[in-house]
């Protein structure tokens with residue numbers, strides 16, 4: 001798994017949207033006064049007649065999108081995830097999902113890596129909400145290419161869909177040829193000692209952790225669950241059965257997101273120890289993106305440590321204290 | 333009380349008293365607030381220049397003209413008047429006003445947007461900076477919070493405490509603004525003063541191009557506000573607006589007051605003036621030096 005440079009996932013959303021616009025004349029885009037930062041400005045330049053500025057009114061934009069969808073259009077509305085997944089939560093639930101309206105939402109500036117804007121803009125809760133909505137498809141792409149493919153795929157499927165993307169550049173490791181199918185997790189690295197199940201920016205961190213574990217002779221299976229809903233039960237269940245323990249990693253609250261989905265799946269199908277890497281029930285704060293990822297424990301080091309703990313819990317039936325001690329001396 | 337007027341990139345220690353004073357003195361306070369905004373933003377390397385610079389005279393008049401009653405040494409004093417910045421992205425102007433009032437050390441402004449700072453990118457109540465009444469940054473919400481505070485003061489406590497809230501003009505596109513406005517009139521909140529920073533700019537462009545909200549004055553009036561339009565860069569005219577609010581409260585008119593302050597985004601720095609492109613970016617070091625030099629010359 002090689003590093004191919006870095007770009008923000010929002011660029012993939014913007015480029016994917018333009019490609020969709022070229023393929024389908026009924027794709028329309030609604031702006032929420034931040035079209036530049038969520039990259040819908042690219043579509044606006046190319047297809048000015050199919051772009052509508054709604055202003056700072058996320059609830060209105062979401063429900064206007066429903067009206068457009070019920071009239072045969074494929075509307076995309078994008079803003080910061082804080083405002084287009086949660087400000088408009090009721091609209092998403094009733095008007096979008098209950099209607100099964102063909103509305104697509106692009107939620108930018110997700111996670112702590114938003115940086116200096118601080119807690120208000122660092123949405124860390126929306127995956128938990130969105131994956132409980134019936135009919136919703138929810139994607140968290142790992143890099144630029146995947147974001148582009150996911151955008152096109154969600155535009156070409158029928159039904160409500162949401163894509164979560166970030167502000168800061170993240171490592172690129174997939175190519176235009178890497179397979180991508182909504183609802184189908186990708187096994188990025190194979191292994192059988194521990195499964196690392198991640199999405200978004202945490203997939204690359206998981207790869208780094210797996211490479212580090214390999215130095216100790218531990219093979220980690222890295223699974224990229226880019227689609228949180230519909231959830232790929234088969235791939236996750238297989239990872240649980242074949243590895244016997246799991247680490248989940250996401251740039252989101254540890255509660256209710258990808259980790260929650262993995263726990264629900266394995267509790268029923270293949271109960272194994274799970275360690276959760278993510279934001280631990282707190283709000284974010286201002287700072288440099290990279291600094292914040294470290295402060296909030298969202299790097300390969302936490303994944304690495306959690307893998308050792310998960311393995312010890314599996315092997316010794318203990319709480320993993322010994323592994324933690326070993327890791328403390330390793331990462332210090 | 334005269335400011336150390338200089339073009340230095342460093343913060344000084346001058347603070348200003350809160351009392352009714354001449355428009356010229358308030359103008360000087362506004363310009364020191366502007367200089368601090370530049371000093372903060374160039375250090376932070378991110379953040380919003382346009383709105384904060386454009387509303388500096390509003391903050392000078394409100395915090396240093398005797399309208400807001402507060403004790404800088406105790407911003408938790410329960411008898412204080414309260415201000416809610418609904419347009420949370422404009423935090424730098426509020427932070428500069430509070431620093432120049434002596435609510436916290438002026439050199440702490442240098443920490444804007446850094447890890448663990450009390451000066452978060454958008455106001456964070458969790459950081460306990462004196463004078464920050466609520467977290468804000470999701471547009472529209474602060475304004476409703478302010479209405480709730482005014483209800484508590486006026487309807488429950490039956491006090492004469494005042495609540496002020498500033499919104500942007502793009503922010504008026506949020507429907508919840510009008511729900512709150514309706515409530516303020518419905519509950520006869522003559523202790524409530526709404527200030528609209530009407531610079532006609534938002535992120536994507538001019539207001540009428542993004543989503544027209546005009547006429548603003550007729551909307552406020554029809555929602556039950558006593559509405560007055562003033563020049564937001566002229567402290568004398570701003571005082572006329574705030575005086576009207578004080579009169580309304582004193583006379584128990586039962587009507588909230590709306591002050592529409594006509595401003596220019598980035599006012600005071602010629603290369604930013606009236607340019608929406610300056611909504612959300614900081615000056616470079618060279619630009620900051622040029623801006624500070626220009627601001628030091630301002631009358």
Ligand SMILES: Cc1ncc(C[n+]2csc(CCOP(=O)(O)OP(=O)(O)O)c2C)c(N)n1
Nearest residue numbers: 033083383469470471500501502503533534
């Ligand atoms: C609910 C919500 N939607 C979107 C944003 C992103 N945003 C921050 S400031 C802004 C524009 C605000 O315009 P205006 O109120 O006119 O302020 P000004 O540009 O004059 O500073 C937007 C869209 C936000 N902070 N909150």
